[in-house]
Amino acid sequence: MFVSAGDLEKYAYCPLSWWLSKKHKVVSKAGVAHHKNVENELKEIQKKEKKIKFYEKYTLFFSVSASIVAIAGLALLYGEMENFWKYFFIVMSLLWLLNSSFFLYRASKVESILKARYEKLLLISSMGAIIIAFFAILFSYPANASISRFAEILALIWVILANLLFYRTLYMADEIIAKKIKYIPLKGEIEYVGADKEGKEIKSDKYGIRGKPDYIIKIDDDYIPVEEKSSDLMSPTFPHVIQVTAYCMLVEDEYGIAPPYGILKYKNAEFKIPYEERWKKLVLQFREKMLKDIEKGETHRNHNNKRKCNNCVRKEYCPERLL
Numbered sequence: 001m002f003v004s005a006g007d008l009e010k011y012a013y014c015p016l017s018w019w020l021s022k023k024h025k026v027v028s029k030a031g032v033a034h035h036k037n038v039e040n041e042l043k044e045i046q047k048k049e050k051k052i053k054f055y056e057k058y059t060l061f062f063s064v065s066a067s068i069v070a071i072a073g074l075a076l077l078y079g080e081m082e083n084f085w086k087y088f089f090i091v092m093s094l095l096w097l098l099n100s101s102f103f104l105y106r107a108s109k110v111e112s113i114l115k116a117r118y119e120k121l122l123l124i125s126s127m128g129a130i131i132i133a134f135f136a137i138l139f140s141y142p143a144n145a146s147i148s149r150f151a152e153i154l155a156l157i158w159v160i161l162a163n164l165l166f167y168r169t170l171y172m173a174d175e176i177i178a179k180k181i182k183y184i185p186l187k188g189e190i191e192y193v194g195a196d197k198e199g200k201e202i203k204s205d206k207y208g209i210r211g212k213p214d215y216i217i218k219i220d221d222d223y224i225p226v227e228e229k230s231s232d233l234m235s236p237t238f239p240h241v242i243q244v245t246a247y248c249m250l251v252e253d254e255y256g257i258a259p260p261y262g263i264l265k266y267k268n269a270e271f272k273i274p275y276e277e278r279w280k281k282l283v284l285q286f287r288e289k290m291l292k293d294i295e296k297g298e299t300h301r302n303h304n305n306k307r308k309c310n311n312c313v314r315k316e317y318c319p320e321r322l323l
C-alpha cells in the first residue's frame with residue numbers, strides 16, 4: 001500500500017492530526033494561492049525556455065545557411081578557379097576526411113564520457129570535409145551572375161532573419177532570468193512541476209510511498225525535489241524534513257539516482273535538506289506505523305507538547321488535545 005508524502009508530514013507532526021485529516025480537511029487559502037502562483041511562474045519559465053531553444057536552433061540554422069549561400073554566390077561570381085586551388089581544396093577535403101576517420105576510430109575504442117567528445121569531434125570534422133568538398137565543386141563551375149545575385153539576396157534575407165530571431169531570444173532570456181533565479185540556479189532546468197492538480201503523481205514501489213513534489217529541478221546529473229511552503233519560518237521543522245526526505249526517496253526511485261539533498265523553501269528562507277539514512281529510516285518507520293494504525297482503525301496523540309496542540313490546525317476536532 002502506498003503512503004503519501006503529505007500524510008507522512010502530518011503523521012510526523014502528530015499521528016492524531018494525520019488521522020483527523022481524513023475527515024477534516026483544512027485548506028489554507030494562503031497556501032493554495034502561493035502554490036497557484038508557483039505553478040504559473042514555473043510553467044511560464046518552462047514555456048519560454050522551450051521557445052528560446054527553438055529560436056536558438058533557427059538562428060544557428062539561418063546563420064550557417066546564409067554563410068554557405070553567400071560564399072556559393074561569390075564562387076559563381078568569379079567562376080572557375082585555377083588548377084592550384086582546385087587541388088588545394090581536394091587535398092584539404094581528403095585531410096579532413098582522414099581526420100574524421102581518426103575520430104571515428106577513437107570513438108569506437110574509448111568508453112565513458114570521452115566517447116561523446118570524440119563523437120562530437122567526428123561530427124564537426126565530417127561537416128568540415130563536406131563543406132570544403134562542396135566549395136571545391138562550386139568553384140569549378142563557370143561564372144553565373146544572375147544565380148550569384150540570387151544567392152547573395154537570399155543570404156541577406158537569412159542574415160536579417162537570424163538577427164531578428166537572435167534579438168528576440170535575448171529579449172526573452174532577459175525576461176525569464178529574473179523569474180528563474182527565484183526558483184532555480186541559472187544552470188538548472190525545471191524537470192517536473194507537481195504543484196498543480198494535473199501534475200503526475202510519482203509512486204515508489206521500492207519504498208511504498210507516493211507524492212507530488214512542488215517541482216523537481218535538474219542540476220548537472222542530479223534531480224532535486226523542491227517543496228514550497230507559504231509559512232514564514234526561519235528554520236526547517238521536523239515534519240517538513242520528513243516530507244522532503246520522502247520526496248528524495250521518490251526521486252531516487254523514479255530517476256534511478258539518489259539526490260544529494262532536497263530543498264525546503266519558506267517565504268523568506270531556503271534550506272538544503274541532506275538526503276540522509278537517518279531521515280530515510282524515520283520515513284520508513286512512520287510508514288510502518290501508519291499502516292498498523294490503519295489496520296487497528298485508530299491512533300492517538302504521541303506527545304505531551306501543549307504548544308504543538310495550540311498550533312495544530314485540527315485542534316478544534318481533536319478529543320485528545322492538550323489545553
Ligand code: SF4
Nearest residue numbers: 014017309312318321
Ligand atoms: S490537537 Fe494536539 S493531539 Fe490533537 S491532533 Fe493536534 S497536535 Fe495532535
